[in-house]
Amino acid sequence: MTKFSFGPTLDTSEPLVLLNKSSRWNPFAMVPNSPPHAAADGHDRKVLSEMDLFSTKSNSLVVKKEDFHASDLDVNTGLDLLTRVSGDRSSTGDVSSDENRYTSKLAKIQSELEKTNLENQRLKEMYLQVSNNYSALQVQFVALMQQHEQGMRNEIIQKQDQKVDNLAQQVSVAVPRQFMEMTSHGSSSEEKTLSGSGLNTAELSKNADIDGKTVRREDTPDSNVWTSNKVPRLVVPENNEQTNDATMRKVRVSVRARSEAPMITDGCQWRKYGQKMAKGNPCPRAYYRCTMATGCPVRKQVQRWADDQTILVTTYEGTHNHPLPPAAVAMASTTSAAATMLLSGSMSSSDGYMNPNLLAQAIRPGSSSIASISASAPFPTITLDLTHPPNTLQTLNATPFEGHPPSQYFQPPSAMPLQAFQQAGAAALYNQSRFSGSQFSQDKISNQVLPQNHQSQPQTSFTNSLSAATAAITADPNFTAALAAAITSIMGGNAGAITSNNNNDNNSAYNNTHDH
DNA sequence: CGTCTTTGACCAGCGC
DNA sequence: GCGCTGGTCAAAGACG
DSSP states (O other): OOOOOOGGGOOOHHHHHHHHHOSSOOGGGGGGGSOGGGOTTOOOOOOOSOSOSSOTTGGGGOOOGGGOOHHHHHHOTTOHHHHHHHHHHHHHOOHHHHHHHHHHHHHHHHHHHHHHHHHHHHHHHHHHHHHHHHHHHHHHHHHHHHHHHHHHHHHHHHHHHHHHHHHHHHOOSOOOOHHHHHHHTOSOGGGGSOOTTSSOHHHHHHHHHTTTTGGGGGGSTTSOOSSOTHHHHHHOOTTOGGGGOHHHHTOEEEEEEEOOSSOBOOSOOEEEEEEEEOTTOSSEEEEEEEOSSTTOOOEEEEEEOSSOTTEEEEEEESOOSSOOOHHHHHHHHHHHHHHHHHHHHHHHOSSSOOOHHHHHHHOOTTSOOSEEEESSSSSOEEEEEOOSOTTOOOOOOSOTTTOOSOOOOOOOOSSOOHHHHHHHHHHHTTTGGGGGGTOOOHHHHTTOOOOOTTTTOOOHHHHHHHHHHHHHHHHOSOHHHHHHHHHHHHHTTOOOOOOOOOBOOOGGGGGOOOOO
């Protein structure tokens, strides 16, 4: 309820004392707020605008005239006003006229009280209404935010579908769609003997239509995760046991960040379930799983980079099957967007091989890059390198843990927020389906033809945003926020859903000598 | 006492 | 089949 402050204009001492002394309410006890004409002290005090502001029974304040007599006024000696009035009366000697005057004043006060009570009542109602409206708006806001997020996902899916259609029209060579086929139909011979259409747009559309059903997949630990809901939908149809294919399940997002802190909180809760020494890295690799919800399939690996142990490499796998706290959403969206790009590229590709021409343009040695895609890794992995300041970013040269030789890099071409970035990423991933199978065939790469509609795009805009994001990252100790800023910059603020990254790794973990 | 971490054991995939 | 490696399990201990 609105609480009205009497403020500095209220002289609480006198009326309070009076009220304590007399069980009968005396309107003149409100001397401090009596109208000027009622106050003999000459002070221009205002009428108390609100009397009983908190009691619904304030109307009971109405006082009958007959309750007031001159004797009453005389008794209340504690009231300055009354004292003065008595003095005035004694000077005039006209008691009856004074009573009449007090009666008229009382009537005025009563009327004012009624007005103020009515006003108070209106204010109460207004407050209730505002409060209710606020609550309703709050609910609507939450709902809109959810719808907005879903809408962005759908938009991305539509863009992906359009891109896929374009690719289907452009690609005439017979190419296996391993990545998609593996997820939609499992590893069947079909994936390698796909018709010359390259892309089965009808099937792609069908996959896209699966939207809304694939969220369920997140409930299965083996489901393909690491992506926003839309991505798994595209990649993995429901009711397909093949969706549990280990390869697809291993789609990963790796984040490199320079951090001396033993642990970086991203809002999610993680439970360490294992630690092992990995080949080629003196630092042990810690395994975590999300414990924010039972059955959440999200896992992550944390390991310090062998080349620079000040760099924490966190690799995420899976999609949360539960709501995320705000603190976790940023990271989740970031990694999810990256995974979305990766998978969207895989989806848009009609084959499993890289296009050397594309790579030649996508990979610009010496140029900045924070995103790379590993084709040599056992699983499709997109790596976000947040360890380099602007203009000194380096492409990632290997998957973080396995110590493999330099993988294929993807540098987002220019001036391209989400759609273009995704297109470029998709193109870069166009032929990377094979990396899901861990063995990338260079021989096949050389024979591939790719659409390159994105390759000529200028780079300055993206570079600028990238530099800004990187600067924010390097300056911001809040890894999560910084990472979110970076990806938002890349993705044009359309980063979708949810995969959470968290560096819960701690120094103690590295003291262990658990090895095999 | 419940939760979390530690860590040795176990399993699966892969190459030889 | 064997060894290597990555990944996971689960008992035991630590911790609050």
